Amino acid sequence: MSEETVPHQGGGAGAATGQPKGLLQQMEELMAALNADLSALDADLQSAGSAGRGAVEDGETG
Structure with missing residues (x-):
């Protein structure tokens, strides 16, 4: 399968310049977004846990 047949998601810098992004660059961008x-x-x-902290304190590991 050639690079042209693979649909590109997100239109990052590689899509703007017309150059396909490498797999490593795509993974780094996905990891940054996930992080x-x-x-x-x-x-x-x-912030939600600070209001009801006493109810879940026994299950916390820190």
């Missing part, structure tokens, strides 16, 4: 999402989720959980 940002997990950080936001962690912040949400931390």
